[in-house]
Amino acid sequence: MRHLIPAWLRVTVIFLAIVWLAEYFIETEGGWAIVEYPLLQLALLVALLFLISAEVILSAIENTLFKTLNAEAKERYMRAREERIKKYDPGAWMKRMFGSRPAKEEQALELDHNYDGIKELDNKLPTWWLYSFYASIIFGAGYMVYYHVLDGVDQQGEYEMEMAEARAQIEEYKRTATDLIDANTVQLLTGEQDVDAGKSLYAANCAACHKVDGGGGIGPNLTDDYWILGGGIKNIFNTISEGGRSGKGMIGWKTDLSPLEMAQVASYIISLHGANPVDAKEPEGEIWLDEDAMVDDVNVRVIDSTEMEIIIEDDPVDMDLSTH
Secondary structure, eight states: OGGGSOHHHHHHHHHHHHHHHHHHHSOOSSSOHHHHOHHHHHHHHHHHHHHHHHHHHHHHHHHHHHHTSOHHHHHHHHHHHHHHHHHOOTTHHHHHHHTOOOGGGHHHHBOSOOBTTBOOBOOOOOHHHHHHHHHHHHHHHHHHIIIIISOOOOHHHHHHHHHHHHHHHHHHHHHHOGGGOOTTTOOOOOSHHHHHHHHHHHHHHTHHHHOTTSOOSSSOOSSSSEESSOOHHHHHHHHHHHOSSTTSSOOOOTTTSOHHHHHHHHHHHHHTTTOOOTTOOOOOSEEOOOTTSOGGGOOOOOSOTTTEEEOOOSSSOOOOEEEO
């Protein structure tokens, strides 16, 4: 059989099969695996060199063994090789698959069931049909066991799993994509570059109302513990994005600043806490405490213990501000 197929054709077919398998099993983000993974290119090159080397080595071994034969053995070998080539029938597999019989054997196949001149022949079922039938039985049995006995994941279950995975990927992308930051995903930025950027944006857009030092002017003091619309990175980001109280003058900056820039400004404002600037504006709003902060992270200043009692527990703070 090896002598019936050229070496270049064998190498090409096997190599293309390896490439197809690699593309089929290696996951990519939409492109070709051979393009996205340089190591795969190296692996395929090694595979191609191996196939070529195998053909060369096999041919060399065959030639060496042939030379060791005596003249009579060489003649027998060449005669047998020629006979195999002559007997080779490219359409033999088609005959086996379809089970066809020559027309000259029709008389032997004819059954005694003729009617109105229609003859019935005792042809065998085509091999491809039988194999397909057997395969369908095996598939049906496996299908029944997997889905009805072992409670395998059906199409609805696979859909729900894919949707859950997609939602998780979207949330992760929103969390890390700077242009998709919102009040729910914003994180406090403490890097020097982000804080400096927030300081510049604050000076250009916020200092007119809150002063450069954050002590407050037309707008409230941003350095104390009191917040009108809530403190913390999420509340401050939301206030910058959507604006302050209706009729109080502060506009929403979401059309002028990008989500990343608003996060930088909010982070810089938080860095101003406790600065105690000169001529700071009187407190406005209520004391704001982070419910998720630990006690060691909370800085509480009681102005009048006869009017306000602040209870702090050892667990993460679940603040209850009650007046007396």
